[in-house]
Amino acid sequence: QLQLQESGPGLVKPSETLSLTCTVSGGSISSNAYYWGWIRQPPGKGLEWIGSIYYSGTTYYNPSLKSRVTISIDTSKSQFSLNLSSVTAADTAMYYCGRHIHSSPVAAIGYWGQGTLVTVSS
Amino acid sequence: QSVLTQSPSVSAAPGQKVTISCSGSSSNIGNNYVSWYQQLPGTAPKLLIYDNNKRPSGIPDRFSGSKSGTSATLDITGLQTGDEADYYCGTWDSSLSAVVFGGGTKLTVL
Numbered sequence: 001q002l003q004l005q006e007s008g009p010g011l012v013k014p015s016e017t018l019s020l021t022c023t024v025s026g027g028s029i030s031s032n033a034y035y036w037g038w039i040r041q042p043p044g045k046g047l048e049w050i051g052s053i054y055y056s057g058t059t060y061y062n063p064s065l066k067s068r069v070t071i072s073i074d075t076s077k078s079q080f081s082l083n084l085s086s087v088t089a090a091d092t093a094m095y096y097c098g099r100h101i102h103s104s105p106v107a108a109i110g111y112w113g114q115g116t117l118v119t120v121s122s
Numbered sequence: 123q124s125v126l127t128q129s130p131s132v133s134a135a136p137g138q139k140v141t142i143s144c145s146g147s148s149s150n151i152g153n154n155y156v157s158w159y160q161q162l163p164g165t166a167p168k169l170l171i172y173d174n175n176k177r178p179s180g181i182p183d184r185f186s187g188s189k190s191g192t193s194a195t196l197d198i199t200g201l202q203t204g205d206e207a208d209y210y211c212g213t214w215d216s217s218l219s220a221v222v223f224g225g226g227t228k229l230t231v232l
Contacts, residue, residue, distance in 0.1 A: 049221035062220050106214040108157035108172035115166050
């Protein structure tokens with residue numbers, strides 16, 4: 001059974017960079033069959049897609065976050081990562097990693113990690 | 123402000139049927155597949171419907187999806203108290219080149 005687990009600091013200071021890692025087990029992150037993505041959800045609010053990455057390193061980003069986001073992949077470690085720079089309180093959210101069901105970011109997200117809460121505060 | 127529009131809340135009695143709607147435009151729902159997600163309180167979202175009307179393995183046939191033009195609907199029949207959750211629609215927006223979600227609909231089973 002595929003499992004995804006987010007990890008990283010739960011508290012980040014304003015203006016700093018938020019860095020999270022998603023570790024994949026029970027399946028190959030190197031498969032050409034899927035895209036891998038990051039999604040966030042501010043407390044009490046809806047879902048917001050951050051971006052997605054293919055095993056080859058091809059990325060798609062949310063235009064509203066593109067200038068601050070970098071998603072990378074390390075197939076040797078079965079991990080992909082999120083960096084979000086210049087954070088503010090508005091970036092406080094539950095951050096989820098997930099796997100799309102096909103080899104396209106257009107596809108639905110079929111597997112989700114449990115999420116990790118990141119708070120931006122000094 | 124979400125790209126896709128959903129009613130904030132809907133309610134129905136156990137055993138009844140409820141319809142949750144999602145409205146978009148030609149750049150998203152009108153020309154791309156729609157998916158639906160269920161988020162139970164305190165948990166991660168779960169895929170209920172993909173490609174407009176397909177159910178992943180393990181999703182009961184009480185859940186069904188459809189699409190017409192620039193709108194999509196999720197039907198839930200035989201409502202159970204365990205169906206109380208937030209439901210989100212999602213799709214790709216070709217103009218934005220981005221995954222977009224609706225604002226979510228909170229289902230209350232009275």
